[in-house]
Amino acid sequence: MPKTIMLVEDELLVAFDVQDIIEAQGFSVDGPYISVKDAVAAxxxxxxxxxxxxxxxxxxxxxxxADLLEKAGVPIIFHSGHADASDLKRRYSKAAVCEKPCSPAALRDTILELLAE
Structure with a gap:
């Protein structure tokens, strides 16, 4: 059974690109979720x-x-163009940050690295 990657992204074109990156590695995608409410429920x-x-x-x-995921020990990758990477790393020390725009290869490598740990 393939590993499942949760995708939370409200820009659909970006979500489809990220979904393609994830699925190209043989993983399944849960999402995309476009709201905090739906992400928390998932x-x-x-x-x-x-x-x-x-x-x-x-x-x-x-x-x-993110708080629920961190508490459960799920690896997190923040993929955002509207957040400060150092603030995210202070709040979520184990999380990775891929600032938008991010190359597909960088995002892919970050996912693979976190899943290998």
Whole structure:
């Protein structure tokens, strides 16, 4: 059974690109979720192997879902152009940050690295 990567992204074109990157590695995608509310519900229902999270969503910032993921020990990749990487690393010390725009290879390598740990 392939590992599942949760995708939280409210820009659909970006979400489709990220989904392609994830699926090209043989992983399945849970999402994309476009709101904090939906992301929190998804985390509560089933934990993914890893999560790729945009920070700013339709209904606020992704931090409630990120807090649940971190508490459960799920690797997190913040994929955002609207967040300060150093602030994210202070708040989520084990998380990776791929600032937008991010090359597909960099995002792919970050996912593979986190799943290998």
């Amino acid at each position: 985390v509560t229902a089933q934990l993914p192997s890893c999560a790729v999270l945009d920070v700013r969503l339709q209904d606020g910032e992704v931090f409630p879902a």
